[in-house]
Amino acid sequence: EVQLVESGGGLVQPGGSLRLSCAASGFTFSDHAMHWVRQAPGKSPEYVSSIGKSGDTYYINAVKGRFTVSRDNSKNTLYLQMGSLKPEDMAVYYCVRRYNAYDYWGQGTLVTVSS
């Protein structure tokens, strides 16, 4: 059974940092591109960042230079290092497997940016 379990969310002040992790199991992690998707309350999901099988990385303009996506295939884990956080970054962050669209999602981890 495919499982994606996020952790690392929480309350952080504007300008602060957080590191999200996503532990994957039930599939060959290294064979898949992995994405981070966020969803603010009452809004539709928004693609944030992704990392390909070979480690190529992509970001939306709103987080470029502030967020860094990485993966450790030996640990089957995806990461999102978030810095210089802004109130508009507040959302539930989902780890998502990309295969035939977004076929598996984690339960998400809530990031709250507030003073």
Place this chain on the structure above:
Amino acid sequence: EIVLTQSPGTLSLSPGERATLSCRVSQTVSNDYLAWYQQKRGQPPRLLIYGASFRATGIPDKFSGSGSGTDFTLTISRLEPEDSAVYFCQHHSLSFTFGPGTKVDIK
């Protein structure tokens, strides 16, 4: 920038009826990279349809997708109360943009 527009915003129907949800994309979708998701309150989205018309693993045949180019449709037949949810379309390539969603209420 690719923009997805969904209509209607809300759909209120009775059990047993059929729901027809529309998704219009601002640019032609190559290779029909259009997906549909169902999201219930407090849960992550669940993939229903990818490639415009292919059902994801475990999705019942009451859910069907159609369309090409810029206009796509999700049809849900034989509605049940458990189908109450928000449904999003997504261009699952390049920008991975989602539409604003259609809320389906089954009374």
